[in-house]
Amino acid sequence: MHVKTLSMPKKRRNRGRAKKNAGRKRRVACELSGKLVPKDKAIKRYIVRNIVNAAAISDLKEASVYAEYALPKLYYKMYYCVGAACHRRIVRSRSKTEMKNRQPPPRRRYNDGKKSGGK
Numbered sequence: 851m852h853v854k855t856l857s858m859p860k861k862r863r864n865r866g867r868a869k870k871n872a873g874r875k876r877r878v879a880c881e882l883s884g885k886l887v888p889k890d891k892a893i894k895r896y897i898v899r900n901i902v903n904a905a906a907i908s909d910l911k912e913a914s915v916y917a918e919y920a921l922p923k924l925y926y927k928m929y930y931c932v933g934a935a936c937h938r939r940i941v942r943s944r945s946k947t948e949m950k951n952r953q954p955p956p957r958r959r960y961n962d963g964k965k966s967g968g969k
Contacts, residue, residue, distance in 0.1 A: 862949070866891055866932070867888065867890045867891045868890040868891075869888075869890045872890075874888075875888040875889045875890045875891075876888075876889050877889065878892055878929040879929065880892070880929060880930050880931040880934050881928050881929060881930055881934075882930060882931075882934035882937075882938060883931055883933070883934045885931045885933075885934070887929065887930075887931045887932075889929070891932070892929040892930060892931065893929070893930040893931075893932065893935040893940060893941055894927060894928070894929055894930075895927070895928045895930070895940065896925075896926075896927050896928075897924075897925075897926045897927070897928055898923055898924070898925055898926075899923065899924045899926075900921055900923055900924070901921065901922055901923065901924050902921055907921065
């Protein structure tokens, strides 16, 4: 007797995760919804910002004793669950042909505080 097992279709090459043969991964909280997501499945964005907002930078430079003082930056890694990232348009759905493209999207470069590149 021959038994044929049916398997579900596979939508993504990595099944939406980056764990390969690693077993369970640590969970991280989504920044928007608070949902706990496996770290390899979460959508990650690394944010580098000035601690001081743009309006106050000129005031600080005028009041500073030092001629060339580099203001410290805030480095922060944001984790999003898939649903919240799609909702906030951090990531977007792509067609089947675009999904096969494994190149990273073009990076946005900032020159003198103005956006350039990207879309």
